[in-house]
Amino acid sequence: xxxxxxxxKRIEELLKDGKRMxxxxxxxxxxxxxxxxVSKKAEGSARVKFGxxxxxxxxxxxxxxxxxxxxxxxxxxxxAEFWPLASEKFEMGPPDIQAIELARIIDxxxxxxxxxxxxxxCIKKGExxxxxxxxxxxxxxxxxxxxxxxxxxxxxxxxxxxxxxxGDKVQYGEFTTKKVPLKDxxxxxxxxxxxxxxxxxxxxSEEEASNSRLTIAMTFGKEPYIxxxxxxxxxxxxEEEILKVLSTALKEGKKIFExxxxxxx
Amino acid sequence: xxxxxxxxxTKKIEKKEIKEEKEVxxxxxxxxxxxxxxxxMVVPGEVVAKGAxxxxxxxxxxxxxxxxxxxxxxxxxxxxxxxxIPLSGVYIPRVGNTVIGQVIDITFNGWIIDVVAPNIAFxxxxxxxxxxxxKDLAEHFGFRDNIVxxxxxxxxxxxxxxxxxxxxxxxxxxxxxRINPTRVPRVIGRAGSMVNTIKSETGCSITVGQNGVIWVxxxxxxxxxxxxxxxxxIVQKPFIEGLTxxxxxxxxxxxxxxxxxxxxxxxxx
Amino acid sequence: MAYKRPDGRNYDETRKIEAKVGIIKRAxxxxxxxFGNSKAIVAVYGPRQLHPQHLQNPEKCLLRCxxxxxxxxxxxxxxxxxxxxxxxVSYVTSNALKKVLKLEDFPNSVIDVYIxxxxxxxxxxxxxxxxxxxxxxxxxxxxxxxxxxxxIGKIGDAIVADLTxxxxxxxxxxxxxxxxxxxxxxxxxxxxxxxxxxxxLDGKVSIDDLKRAISLGKKMSKxxxxxxxxxxxxxxxxxx
Numbered sequence: 001x002x003x004x005x006x007x008x009k010r011i012e013e014l015l016k017d018g019k020r021m022x023x024x025x026x027x028x029x030x031x032x033x034x035x036x037x038v039s040k041k042a043e044g045s046a047r048v049k050f051g052x053x054x055x056x057x058x059x060x061x062x063x064x065x066x067x068x069x070x071x072x073x074x075x076x077x078x079x080a081e082f083w084p085l086a087s088e089k090f091e092m093g094p095p096d097i098q099a100i101e102l103a104r105i106i107d108x109x110x111x112x113x114x115x116x117x118x119x120x121x122c123i124k125k126g127e128x129x130x131x132x133x134x135x136x137x138x139x140x141x142x143x144x145x146x147x148x149x150x151x152x153x154x155x156x157x158x159x160x161x162x163x164x165x166x167g168d169k170v171q172y173g174e175f176t177t178k179k180v181p182l183k184d185x186x187x188x189x190x191x192x193x194x195x196x197x198x199x200x201x202x203x204x205s206e207e208e209a210s211n212s213r214l215t216i217a218m219t220f221g222k223e224p225y226i227x228x229x230x231x232x233x234x235x236x237x238x239e240e241e242i243l244k245v246l247s248t249a250l251k252e253g254k255k256i257f258e259x260x261x262x263x264x265x
Numbered sequence: 266x267x268x269x270x271x272x273x274x275t276k277k278i279e280k281k282e283i284k285e286e287k288e289v290x291x292x293x294x295x296x297x298x299x300x301x302x303x304x305x306m307v308v309p310g311e312v313v314a315k316g317a318x319x320x321x322x323x324x325x326x327x328x329x330x331x332x333x334x335x336x337x338x339x340x341x342x343x344x345x346x347x348x349x350i351p352l353s354g355v356y357i358p359r360v361g362n363t364v365i366g367q368v369i370d371i372t373f374n375g376w377i378i379d380v381v382a383p384n385i386a387f388x389x390x391x392x393x394x395x396x397x398x399x400k401d402l403a404e405h406f407g408f409r410d411n412i413v414x415x416x417x418x419x420x421x422x423x424x425x426x427x428x429x430x431x432x433x434x435x436x437x438x439x440x441x442x443r444i445n446p447t448r449v450p451r452v453i454g455r456a457g458s459m460v461n462t463i464k465s466e467t468g469c470s471i472t473v474g475q476n477g478v479i480w481v482x483x484x485x486x487x488x489x490x491x492x493x494x495x496x497x498x499i500v501q502k503p504f505i506e507g508l509t510x511x512x513x514x515x516x517x518x519x520x521x522x523x524x525x526x527x528x529x530x531x532x533x534x
Numbered sequence: 535m536a537y538k539r540p541d542g543r544n545y546d547e548t549r550k551i552e553a554k555v556g557i558i559k560r561a562x563x564x565x566x567x568x569f570g571n572s573k574a575i576v577a578v579y580g581p582r583q584l585h586p587q588h589l590q591n592p593e594k595c596l597l598r599c600x601x602x603x604x605x606x607x608x609x610x611x612x613x614x615x616x617x618x619x620x621x622x623v624s625y626v627t628s629n630a631l632k633k634v635l636k637l638e639d640f641p642n643s644v645i646d647v648y649i650x651x652x653x654x655x656x657x658x659x660x661x662x663x664x665x666x667x668x669x670x671x672x673x674x675x676x677x678x679x680x681x682x683x684x685x686i687g688k689i690g691d692a693i694v695a696d697l698t699x700x701x702x703x704x705x706x707x708x709x710x711x712x713x714x715x716x717x718x719x720x721x722x723x724x725x726x727x728x729x730x731x732x733x734x735l736d737g738k739v740s741i742d743d744l745k746r747a748i749s750l751g752k753k754m755s756k757x758x759x760x761x762x763x764x765x766x767x768x769x770x771x772x773x774x
Contacts, residue, residue: 004367004441005409006480014486021440021490039653040571042606052559056652058606081614083602085577085648087560092600094615135605135614137650139575140558172609306767309634309671310679310726324676333726335636335678337671337766352769354674355562355581383581383595383643421592421641447674 008209012195022203027252029201034151034263036159043175044160048152050201052142054086057152058135059160061180062170066122066129074121075131078107080149086138103136105230106150106188109217110134112227113186116157120181128168132157132180143203146215150188151260157182158264184219186227187253187260191216191245193235198245200252211235214242216249220257224250307334307349314347324349338447339504356446356476358382358424360416363433365441365474366426368410371402378414378426381443381476386424388414393428411436411480413472432472439470439482440489444500446477451503452496459499459509466516467492491519537692540700546750548684548696551758553664553765555672563673565765567665569696571655576665578673580645595640599628601662603651623659624649630663630683630722630732636676645675656699656718657685663722663732668762672769679726682758686747688717688739693746695754719747723755 011021018026030051039045042058064075080103084090095103110116121130134156136149157180164174191198192210202210212233219225226246231237237245307313313325314332321327324336325347334340338351358364358380366386370377375389388406390397397405406412412435417427427433444452453460453473464471469483469492479496483489495512505511543549549570558564561577568574584590601623605612627649635645647670649662663683671677687697689704697718704716717737724731730748739747 004411006411006436006438007440010440010486010489014490019486021493023490039573039604039607041609041653041655045606054558056604058604060606060611062611079605079614081605083648083650084579084600084646085558085561085575085650088579088582133605133611135611137604140560142560170610306769308680308763308766309677310724311763326678333678335676336674337677338674351674353556353563353672383583383640385583423642 007205011206011209015194015197015199018197020199021205024201026197026199027248029256032151032259032263034155034260036155036264041173042156042160043163044156044158044180046152046155046159047139048148048155050142050144050148051203052140053144053148054139054142055145055148055152056137056139057149057156059153059156059180060133060135061160061163062131062133063123063128063165063168064131066126070118071126072122072129073118074116074129076107076111076116076118076134077131078103078110078134078136078153080106080136080138082138087141089141090138101230101232102146102149105146105215105217105228106134106136106153108228109150109186109188110153110157113217113219113225114183115154115186115219117181117183123165130162132160141204143205143207144190144201146190147188147201150186150217154185154260155264158185184221185257185260186217186219187257188215188217188228189249189253189256190214191249193233193237193241198241198248212237214245216246216253218250218253220254224254305340306338306352307340308337309334313340313349314342318345320346322346322348324351351447353445353447356380356382358384358386358416358419358476360419362416362475363413363472364416364476365411365413365436365472365478365480366476368406368408368412371406371408374399376402376406378412380414380416380424380426380474381446381478382424384419384423386414386416386426388412388426388428392417392426406435411441413474413480436472436480436482439480440486440493442479442481442493442496444477444479444496446475448500448503449473449475449477451499451508452479454509459512462509462513463492463495463516466513466520467495491516494519537690537694539694541698543694545692545694546753548754548757549698551761553668553761555668555765555769561669561673563669563671563675565665565668565672567661567668567762568653569655569657569661570698571653572658572661573652574658574661574665575650575652576662576669577648578645578666578669578675579648580673581640581643581675582646584642584644589644590642592641594637595635595642596644597628597632597635597637597647598644599624599631599647599649599666601627601649601651601659603654603658607651607654623662626732626734627659627663627666631666631670631681633731634667634678634681634724635670636678639676645670645673654699656697656702657720659683659732660685660696660720660722664758664762668766671766679724680759680762681722681724681731682755682762683720683722683732684751684754684758685718685720686751686754687719688737688743688747690715693743693750695750717743719744719751721748721751721755723752725755725759728752 033049035047038047044059080099082090082099160180164171193212212235215230217228338349366378366380378386414426418425472480552568563578660683667681706715722732
């Protein structure tokens with residue numbers, strides 16, 4: 001049974017007074033926990049929990065021939081598998097649009113923020129480069145999979161080391177201590193609109209009650225920058241709404257950035 | 266029998282030896298023992314009783330002299346009756362159960378209702394009281410409406426519902442709280458004591474569906490959330506003793522809170 | 535010379551086992567089970583409505599098991615999506631579990647069992663079956679008994695329990711050639727009847743070897759049942 005129409009109305013009503021069913025403030029996140037090294041065969045892996053939401057992400061590295069248009073760039077691939085383990089709503093079969101969209105948002109966040117220095121992943125120009133595969137598995141969907149997945153991926157990357165190579169072959173199972181070269185870590189934050197109010201880190205019922213969402217990927221180097229945006233959901237947003245959300249995003253994003261950094265120490 | 270006697274004898278000797286310490290702990294130990302007996306967890310395949318005098322009931326079966334668990338849960342023995350109280354799992358519908366469902370489709374002669382059960386449920390127009398315009402059934406119960414309904418019969422192909430009884434109706438306003446159906450008896454309490462406590466302390470109307478769907482409506486959303494919190498508490502700690510009292514204390518404590526907040530607000534002003 | 539296990543274990547000793555029930559809140563039943571670095575997580579959904587209708591069976595509930603590995607759970611990245619191997623493992627897992635479930639109690643509906651391998655170091659199907667058996671019990675599904683699974687191997691002349699990947703790949707030199715000298719035999723036993731509901735083998739054994747393997751498997755399965763039972767009895771927390 002989906003979120004009841006009655007509950008949906010109540011969620012909306014409460015939010016008008018800045019209240020939520022679980023007593024959080026509109027922009028308040030559930031407790032965040034990050035655990036590294038959850039799958040030791042991966043070059044890097046992490047489990048992230050946002051309240052009851054849980055995601056595992058892993059990084060695998062391989063050497064490949066570079067793409068012809070970028071002969072001195074490493075390759076990046078982000079894949080999310082919404083296995084029906086995590087929710088009765090997911091189904092077996094080829095990835096659906098939710099999984100594809102989530103992976104693409106995170107792909108763009110990493111690529112456009114240049115979090116991974118793809119140039120440094122070149123081993124021999126035109127012949128051999130590193131390829132980074134990032135795989136995402138939701139374990140329990142209790143809302144806000146995009147943001148949780150993004151944190152899991154970033155954490156997995158930060159813990160990732162290169163495997164050994166012999167000639168042009170990876171020696172699987174043998175790890176070096178060399179870390180994957182990274183720059184400023186992007187923070188991915190999704191605002192959900194319920195009625196006319198915006199919240200962060202929704203529960204499943206709040207997600208179902210929302211009519212629109214906006215995902216923002218940002219970095220906080222010398223200057224804050226926006227690297228990826230995704231407006232989704234049925235309802236359109238006004239310019240004022242978007243600008244307001246963006247300025248809130250930079251503020252809240254910075255807080256979460258610090259939180260993630262302190263947890264990764 | 267001889268062995269048991271020996272055991273008690275040795276126990277007596279042991280007790281004498283450490284009499285003083287025991288005196289203090291005695292009461293606690295006794296309490297724990299009683300609780301353990303009450304709350305023994307069993308798994309499928311486990312022998313839960315031996316002897317022809319035992320009668321296997323829910324979640325058990327007989328195999329020769331032995332009674333075997335066929336479900337995971339708490340073992341309950343009352344006299345000779347042996348049964349297992351499940352702690353988890355989906356709702357298994359039974360005829361006569363009052364449940365809360367949601368309209369998920371409308372056909373030419375009735376409504377398809379999701380009652381969160383392994384099979385789909387159907388409510389026929391003929392099972393509704395009063396006049397219904399058959400040309401527009403959605404006028405009566407619309408898509409996604411929540412209703413309190415009763416299971417009339419269970420057939421191979423699904424569940425048949427009825428609205429022909431007092432209290433069965435469409436739900437307006439309030440919130441829906443979902444819990445695991447195995448917790449429903451705790452939320453209701455002995456002779457309704459638990460749910461009545463929540464009702465009187467929060468001033469909310471509450472309808473508990475046997476399928477774990479609960480409807481709560483109060484004078485304002487805050488009261489509903491308070492009732493929800495009490496339900497969450499029961500669901501999380503269903504087997505602590507004196508739960509009804511604890512829930513009451515909890516609600517009284519919680520009701521004090523917003524007042525403090527309001528005072529703070531006043532101070533700020 | 536007698537075979538010595540690389541991690542120093544006795545022949546009848548498993549790797550460190552971890553088992554936990556109730557790890558996925560949204561599921562109707564869930565569990566994890568690991569043999570050393572082989573770790574499986576399982577979610578059970580159902581019995582629930584089955585669509586499309588033509589799959590429905592008026593006599594009993596359909597049991598669907600899906601086994602898959604996380605892409606990064608193995609040394610060389612596994613491409614997402616089902617493989618011939620995962621399809622077969624899903625099938626034998628379903629067979630290993632089916633007969634202990636009272637599927638006739640839920641006609642026309644379905645029970646879905648999702649087994650995901652987080653980290654793989656051999657015996658993953660056994661870890662998956664063990665977790666699935668616990669998760670099914672946790673989901674409150676009527677069961678005649680539990681199922682426990684263990685892989686038994688013949689390495690050289692030794693019959694050992696719970697092979698690692700390294701042991702699965704054990705080989706000896708003969709006439710200057712590397713010859714595979716390990717046989718892997720995964721078993722599943724029903725806890726009460728002791729009947730065998732999964733048995734596969736790849737390698738080379740004599741009938742006598744197999745008899746020894748079955749007897750060791752039976753002995754080990756009792757230990758696993760005990761671990762599964764204890765993990766289930768620890769469950770107190772609520773779901774949903």
